[in-house]
Amino acid sequence: MREADSVDVTEDITRFYQPELARVIAKQRLSEMMVMLRLQRASGEMLEHQPGQFLQISLPGYGEAPISFCSSPTRTESFELCVAAVGNLSEAMHELRPGDFVGIRGPYGKGFPLEDLRGRDVLCIAGGIGLAPLRSLINYVADRRAEFGRMILVYGARKPSERLFKDDLANWDAREDFETLYTVDEADEGWTGRTGVATVPLRDEVEIDPTRTTASVVGPPVMYRYVAAELLAKGMAEDDILFSLERRFKCGMGKCGHCQLNDLYVCQDGPVFRYTQLIGRSEAIEVWAPEDERQ
Amino acid sequence: MDKPLFQAAEVLDMAIEIERQGLAFYEGCAAARASEVVATVFGYAAGQERRHIELFYEMKSALDEYTVPESYPGETVSYLRAFLSTRLFTSVDDASCSAEAIEDEAEAIEMAVELERSSIAFYSGVKQIVRESEKGVIDDVIAEEHVHIRRLLELKNWLTTRSG
Amino acid sequence: MAAELLMTPYAMDRFMGRLIAEGPVMGPRDRRVQPGFVKFEWLSSADELVLEYTTTTIPPKKAFFPPRQPLFEFELSEPPTITAVQEATPFTLVGVHPCDLAGLSMLDDAYAREPAEACWPAARARARVIGVDCLPDEYCFCFAMNTCNSREGADLFLTPIARGYLVEVLTEAGEEMLRLSDVEDAEDEDRSQAQAFRRDKGNRLSASIDASPEEFAEILETQELGELWREIAGRCYSCGSCNTTCPTCFCFDINDEFDLGLTGGQRVRTWDSCQLQEFALVAGGHNFRRIRWQRVRHRWHRKFLYLYRTFGRPYCTGCGRCSRACTADINIVDVSNEVIARARGRV
Structure with missing residues (x-):
């Protein structure tokens, strides 16, 4: 048998699916349902984002979910995310304490212009x-x-x-x-x-x-x-x-198909849209009535 | 705009709210007014508004039960009420309170005419967004509201000539 | 013009045997539990290979995009460790029909669109591909989709002829592979038999779409066909078989799976289907394709309008798998032609 030429794919896959680690710096309860996490990349580097962009945050074993930044990029030493307790992952994130680690990918999407x-x-x-x-x-x-x-x-x-x-x-x-x-x-x-x-x-x-x-x-x-x-x-x-607009992004890079809104990918073309972009796109149901809702 | 801003079910909710306000106003006036003639006309109008409410409910149930999920119960109605609050009354309670506060019959009739006019304007808008098959129902409702206005104006005339 | 050679059935057998001895080979073979039905599977010997077959249920995209694919492994240590799962062994994919070659090429484009996906091109880079020509059945409409003579991404391409196979050498990797084979120079007679094979294939293709891809896209874009979609959806079970069997569907879901010990696990990518109701569900119970007909329409719009506009060709190879797989007998050709007929009937 010929010796297999190994094809190195590590770097690419890391870029697309694999999260990097970030550390919880602080946690603040905002309401019964909401906590705010202040995070810092484990690498110590700054994470540059725009208002309106989102991040894929994950806890190994619980999965991954998109969450919008709630901190301004003008305050860059760390960044903040607001987590509503609505499922297994977010409830587990409510249990995080300063010093704990989470996985992050991103930032993704077009924010406010x-x-x-x-x-x-x-x-x-x-x-x-x-x-x-x-x-x-x-x-x-x-x-x-x-x-x-x-x-x-x-x-x-x-x-x-x-x-x-x-x-x-x-x-x-x-x-x-x-x-x-x-x-x-x-x-x-x-x-x-x-x-x-x-x-x-x-x-x-x-x-x-x-x-x-x-x-x-x-x-x-x-x-x-x-x-x-x-x-x-x-x-x-x-x-x-x-x-x-809020959609359930799985990949954040216009591939998984979950956030497709007619011909647009909310994760790539949005999540912030001009109203003009949504006019006539029937799947933007926040702003348009579906043509007919009968089965 | 080639597409409606609100979906049909929501607009029907608005129509139901408007009719409920009208109903409350007519009932309030009918109860408070001494004149039997006025009470009769207002009672008749109230009866028709009640039927309109049923009609709109029927049209709504003909739609698939589509609702935009609320982040808390009653959210949609809150926005709906706020949207309609530029109209004559802000709520059903407001409509009955207004009816009670009215001094004389002429004022009540004027207010009722105003109410009917704005309803007709709203339903003409509604007509643009419902399915073809339901346009006739809206036309019937509009026609009945026109009859209300005619009767109210006749009543006003009658009151004026009687007092004059 | 690519070099054309002759490989006899005996030489083909020896060639496959040597390829399998050299490294993993995936190719069409009989399903063990269902003889007569062919599936793409890893081959353990050359005699398992079924080179002349009509179609498979699952397209060969699974060689590069498995239905279930671990992306990385994690350990719940402090901090958690994350290790990429990487498959690095080169392999050969044999027996790919022209329409499926086109399908693979479409996924090349889709996944390469910026920001480019990583797993697909990594898997493609590991593989050599040998295509083979085929004869259609009544579900095939590859001529209408302009894929029936595709050689995209193939290193070698085989056409059945009387003396065995006419071999088109399309790439250097293909030429390199042939060092394992005993090929002869093809003669004019071999070449004209291959041409005759292709002519015969064209003549047998009965199903077709009644409009050009551009006209079809315009119809989908401009015509409100809610009633028709509702009729089709009235038959659809939303089972997702059309997506599962489609060579151009590339949507997926990502979930974490714990190992039995609960101290670690894997993040896993799995095929997903836009026909399932949960597909477009958002946090808070909001679903923007909640109604079945909206999902049915989405499938047509995505394949023949959105991706057509993005990539310049319809994301349909004409393989007919979705029609064969449909439990409700919804045929992609019939529905498409009904869309076209109704749209034209209105004008």
Whole structure:
């Protein structure tokens, strides 16, 4: 038998599927369902990401899942991810302690188009845990304030106890150069702020110059159409409305097929899309009605 | 836009909410108004709104039970109410409260006409997005709301001539 | 023009025997439990090879993209250790039909699109490929898909003739392989018999798509055919057999599997199917192709519209495997032609 010429494939496979190790630096509970993990690459190198991009995070034995960055790339020594306890993997991640290791791959995807946002008024509309990816953008604007116009944040949470990043919310609220409108859908006794969903203050209290504003929207699927309706009513162009879509990415590199949205791969072409990109694509069901829902 | 912003089931939810508000208003007015003639007209309108609600529910059940998953129960309705709150009433409760607060019959009738007009405008929009087979149902509803307006205006005339 | 040689049946037998002695060879052979049905399998001797066969249930892509493939192994140490699973042994894939050669080439393109996937090209780099021409059955429509004379990626290509096989030498690796064989120069008669074989193949192909790939893509892009998709979906069981048997399907899932000791395990890549309801499920119960007809339509759109636009040819080889495998008798040619007929009927 001929001696087998070994073909070295290690490097390539490492690049595509194999995670590198990152260490948990800190863990902070944000709400009953959410914890924030601050991570650092085991190599010590910086991980360069853009607001709106995502990372594949894994725990050996539990699998891998995509999670958006919630920290700004302007604060680069470490990075932060928000994990909702919704399955075996995320529940195991809730049990992590500082010093523990996780696997990471990425960053992947197209985030918020910072170059296009520069010089424009930044209107962020967050619903529920959608604030996590937007925090990355908002803190980016905060750290490079002079590069942007107005910064307006509309944030709706279900209940006061489910509001994320309470310190950030207070900091943004205290800033003279930020306009913040916070609301909860179900107030409790201690809540003195607005009640109702995010579209109410967006409609009634936010005045914008639609020609110089770009809206970045992240929230539950239910929210998108209502936000779109309000933004269009304010005269905004569809091209200036950005939506971040959630899909179940398996590979993150446009191969596994799970995130295919008509002809687009959300993991490559998104997850942040211009509204114009989604118009007429029936599988963007956050913003479009499926043609007919009967079996 | 070549595609609807909202899906049919959601728009039917909106229609149901609008009809429920109308129903609450008419019932509130009918209960509070002394005049038998006004109570009769409002009671008749209330009965039709009740039937419209059933119609919209039927149309909705004909759709496959499609709902965008909520991140918490009642989320969709919260957004729906907020969306509709630019209309005359913000909620069913608001509609009955308004009915109770109204001073005279003429004001109630004017408000009812306004309500019917905005409903017709909304349903004309709804008609663009439902299936071909259901356009007729929407047309019938719109026609009935037109009849409401005509009757309400007749009633207003009658009240004016009686008092004048 | 590639060199053309003659290999007699006896020489072929000796050639295969030597290839198998040299290293792993995968080729079509009878299923042990189902004689008469041929599958791609590792060969232990030359007489197992069935070079003249109609089709296999599972296409030869499995040689490079196994249904279940460990990506790496992990140990739950502190920190966890991760070790790549790498297969490095060169092998030979024998008996690949032209349509399947085209299918492999399509997956080359799909996986190479930036950011390029790693496992597929690594496996391709390990293999030499020997193609063989074939005679179609009533499900085949490779002529319509322009794959019936494909030689893509083949190092050698065989055409059955009276004296054995006409051998086309297509690459240096193919020429190198022939050092293990006893080939003779082909004569004009051998060449004209190979041509006759190809003509016969063309004449036997009865199934065809009634529109050019471009026209078909335009129809899928512009025509709302919800009623038709609903009719087809009314018969579909969403079993995913069409995906499993497809030579151009390349979607996958990735999951972790623990070893029995629970101290380590593997991250494993497995074939996945867009026809299964869970495929497009998102965290929170959101599913953007929840309804069956949306998934059926997706399959056609992906093969004949999206990937056609991306790579310049339909991602269908015309092999007919999905039609043969379909438990509900949904035939890809019939459905495609119905789509075309309805679209044209409207104009």
